[in-house]
Amino acid sequence: MVAVKTLFTRVTTFVESLGLAGIFLAQSLFRLPVRFEEACLLYIRQVYSVGVLSLIIIVVSGGFIGMVLALQGFSILARYGSESAVGQLLALTLLRELGPVVTGLLFAGRAGSALTAEIGLMKTTEQLSSYEMMGIDPLRRVVAPRLLAGITCMPILAVIFSAVGIWSGMLVSVYWLGIHDGSFWSLMQQTVYFDRDIFNGVIKSFVFAFAVVWIAVYQGYVCHPTSEGIGRATTRTVVMGSLAILGLDFLLTAAMFGDF
Amino acid sequence: MDAYIDIKNMSFHRGDRAIYDGISIQIPKGKITAIMGPSGTGKTTLLRLIGGQIKPSHGSVVVDGIDIPNANRKALFEARKKMGMLFQSGALFSDMTVFENVALPLEEHTDFDEAMIRDIVTIKLQSVGLRGAASMMPSELSGGMARRAALARAIALDPALVMYDEPFAGQDPISKGVLVEMIQRLNSAANITSVLVSHDVEESLSIADHVCILSGGKVILQGSAEEVRSSEDEQVVQFLNGLADGPVPFHYPAKDYQTELLETR
Numbered sequence: 288m289v290a291v292k293t294l295f296t297r298v299t300t301f302v303e304s305l306g307l308a309g310i311f312l313a314q315s316l317f318r319l320p321v322r323f324e325e326a327c328l329l330y331i332r333q334v335y336s337v338g339v340l341s342l343i344i345i346v347v348s349g350g351f352i353g354m355v356l357a358l359q360g361f362s363i364l365a366r367y368g369s370e371s372a373v374g375q376l377l378a379l380t381l382l383r384e385l386g387p388v389v390t391g392l393l394f395a396g397r398a399g400s401a402l403t404a405e406i407g408l409m410k411t412t413e414q415l416s417s418y419e420m421m422g423i424d425p426l427r428r429v430v431a432p433r434l435l436a437g438i439t440c441m442p443i444l445a446v447i448f449s450a451v452g453i454w455s456g457m458l459v460s461v462y463w464l465g466i467h468d469g470s471f472w473s474l475m476q477q478t479v480y481f482d483r484d485i486f487n488g489v490i491k492s493f494v495f496a497f498a499v500v501w502i503a504v505y506q507g508y509v510c511h512p513t514s515e516g517i518g519r520a521t522t523r524t525v526v527m528g529s530l531a532i533l534g535l536d537f538l539l540t541a542a543m544f545g546d547f
Numbered sequence: 548m549d550a551y552i553d554i555k556n557m558s559f560h561r562g563d564r565a566i567y568d569g570i571s572i573q574i575p576k577g578k579i580t581a582i583m584g585p586s587g588t589g590k591t592t593l594l595r596l597i598g599g600q601i602k603p604s605h606g607s608v609v610v611d612g613i614d615i616p617n618a619n620r621k622a623l624f625e626a627r628k629k630m631g632m633l634f635q636s637g638a639l640f641s642d643m644t645v646f647e648n649v650a651l652p653l654e655e656h657t658d659f660d661e662a663m664i665r666d667i668v669t670i671k672l673q674s675v676g677l678r679g680a681a682s683m684m685p686s687e688l689s690g691g692m693a694r695r696a697a698l699a700r701a702i703a704l705d706p707a708l709v710m711y712d713e714p715f716a717g718q719d720p721i722s723k724g725v726l727v728e729m730i731q732r733l734n735s736a737a738n739i740t741s742v743l744v745s746h747d748v749e750e751s752l753s754i755a756d757h758v759c760i761l762s763g764g765k766v767i768l769q770g771s772a773e774e775v776r777s778s779e780d781e782q783v784v785q786f787l788n789g790l791a792d793g794p795v796p797f798h799y800p801a802k803d804y805q806t807e808l809l810e811t812r
Contacts, residue, residue: 325654413638420598421652421700422627 308505315430315504329432337398337433338440344397345390345444346451352385353377353452357459361466370464374471375478377456378449382479382488383544386449388536391495394441395528399503402433403524406507407517415508430504437500438493445492487543494535499528551576551708551740552597557606559589559596566592568764569606574757579734579741581755583748585786585795588761590744591635594710597742598630599623611707628656631701631709635716637693639685639700645672646681649700656704671699675729691722698729708740709733715747723747727754748787752776760786762795 360376406429409415418425453475460466479485503524510520552574559567566589574580582590595601596608599615608615613626639648649668653659659667672678675695685693694714701709711730715723731754734741745751752758752772760768760775760783767782768775775783785793801807 409641412641413634413636414640416595416600417632417634417638417640419600420627420630420632421655422624423651423655424624 307509308501311426311430311505311508312434312501315426315434326432329428330436333432333436334440337402337436338444341394341397341440341444342447344393345448348389348393349386349448349451350455352389353381353454353456354459356380356385356452357456357464360456361460361464371466371470372474373460373464373466374453374457374475377453377460378475378479379484381449381452381456382484384536384540386445386452387488387492387495388532390441390445390448390492391499391532392529394437394444394496395499395503395525395532398437398440399499399524399528400521402437402500402503403507403510403521404517406430406433406504407510407512407520410508410510411512411514411517430508433504434500437503438496441496441499442489442492446489449488487539490543491536491539494539495532498531498535499524502528502531549576550574551611552742553607553609554596555607555609557596557603557608559592559601559603561592565764567603570761570764570766572759572766572769574740574742574759576740577734577738578756579730579743579754580757580759581743581745581751582759582761583744583746583751583786584761586746588763590746590761591712593761594632594712594742594744597710598627598632628652628704629707631704631706633694633698633701633709633711633714635713637685637690637697639688639693639697641685643685644681645677645683645685645688645696645699648685648696649703652700652703667703668699671703672696674702674733675699676725691718691725694718694722694726695729698726702733702737702739705737706739708742710742710744712744713746714743715745715750723750726750730754748789762786 356377357373360373361370364370364372364376406415409425409429415425415429418428457468457471461468461471506520506524506527510516550573552572554570554572554574556569556571557567558565558569572582572593582593584590592601596603597610597615599608599618602616610626611629613622615623615626618626639645640651643651646668649671650664653664653667657664668681669678672681675698677692677696677699680688680692680696685696688696714726714730718726727750730741730743733739743751743755752775755772758768758770758772758775759766762782768778768780770778775787778784778787782794784790785795791797
């Protein structure tokens with residue numbers, strides 16, 4: 288009986304927090320900063336801290352993952368004598384899956400946790416209250432620019448990730464493993480379609496960005512205003528964000544590539 | 548008495564615990580009112596209730612004729628433009644300079660051009676003695692300077708009401724003196740209604756026109772500073788003189804001391 292009750296309260300709290308997060312999202316998105324220049328300035332600042340500062344980790348990871356993929360792909364494809372298809376393998380895995388998913392996971396760890404901690408600390412140091420008491424809506428001033436910057440930056444980061452991955456994979460396959468670069472590029476060109484592969488990948492990263500940034504800003508906004516509370520909220524952002532990405536990825540893949 | 552803030556029969560609960568249990572407080576217009584009481588009596592909560600950041604469970608909070616708990620979002624934000632609040636931590640925005648912090652409410656709520664805003668900010672910073680620190684970041688300021696910068700920001704829009712949350716807590720004697728003088732000067736020069744939440748007895752009584760002492764969710768005394776000093780109420784005497792034991796017990800409720808020591812495990 289106790290177990291049933293606990294389960295019931297768990298479910299209701301979950302549904303309740305989902306509802307609250309939904310209201311929070313709607314309020315933030317419909318209350319953009321009033322003055323256009325101010326909005327632009329706040330947005331650009333966030334694009335810098337959320338997007339530009341994430342570039343290094345994205346580029347480095349993209350490079351290594353592309354190289355590893357090329358090596359693994361080569362060793363498997365060589366058994367069937369089709370090692371020249373390694374370019375095709377690289378492009379399809381990166382554009383369809385690894386680009387959006389790994390960028391999402393890295394983004395949750397790098398930018399998501401930073402967003403939660405920053406907003407959480409603003410709450411702890413009464414800065415959010417201070418905005419409210421000044422008659423300035425913190426959702427509009429603090430949350431909305433971060434939300435928008437995150438959602439717009441991550442698809443771009445995912446595209447950069449895939450591009451760097453393909454390029455570094457090319458370096459390994461062509462200059463090290465000795466695949467003919469003409470066949471590397473031409474096979475890739477023949478099998479990669481813009482709408483099926485590239486565009487679907489961008490849609491995926493857009494959805495992931497939305498989920499991660501939403502979780503990050505919400506966790507920061509509702510966190511318990513203590514140092515322990517911020518720590519917990521940051522952890523929750525990374526854990527929930529990563530799980531959301533993996534779960535959503537399954538659903539999206541099933542919807543996009545599931546009809547055989 | 549012309550009340551600027553009129554709190555009637557107000558209760559506020561946090562979880563099952565009653566922070567306030569049917570209190571009524573009148574805060575006179577144009578005067579300095581000190582709200583005092585032991586820690587944990589919800590003095591800061593009272594300021595949040597006045598600012599409309601939280602809602603009481605019963606009763607009314609009327610500020611300058613506006614029913615705060617029942618005001619809609621727009622009316623509430625309008626009302627807040629006439630309130631300035633000095634937070635205990637200062638709560639300066641850490642990503643802006645002192646100048647930008649003070650300029651923000653002006654940029655948000657007025658149509659003044661840049662030169663005008665620059666002048667007003669300079670005047671406000673001069674009045675708190677921080678004109679020279681305009682380009683510093685909040686992290687570079689000492690505690691006392693941060694609080695003064697926050698005060699400049701709180702009065703940027705020339706509010707009719709300024710609320711001070713523990714302005715003296717954690718300040719050295721010089722900063723305390725400076726703050727006392729500034730609060731007093733501000734109040735007499737601009738005819739502002741000031742509400743001061745504090746447990747620094749001497750500083751508060753020295754500037755307050757009206758004092759309100761809270762304890763255990765109730766108002767135990769309201770009156771002038773003299774009335775408070777001459778009060779013979781046990782709770783008031785204990786609080787003012789800082790006695791370790793009295794109506795507020797030294798020991799947190801526990802079972803019998805002897806029994807606990809002799810208890811076998």
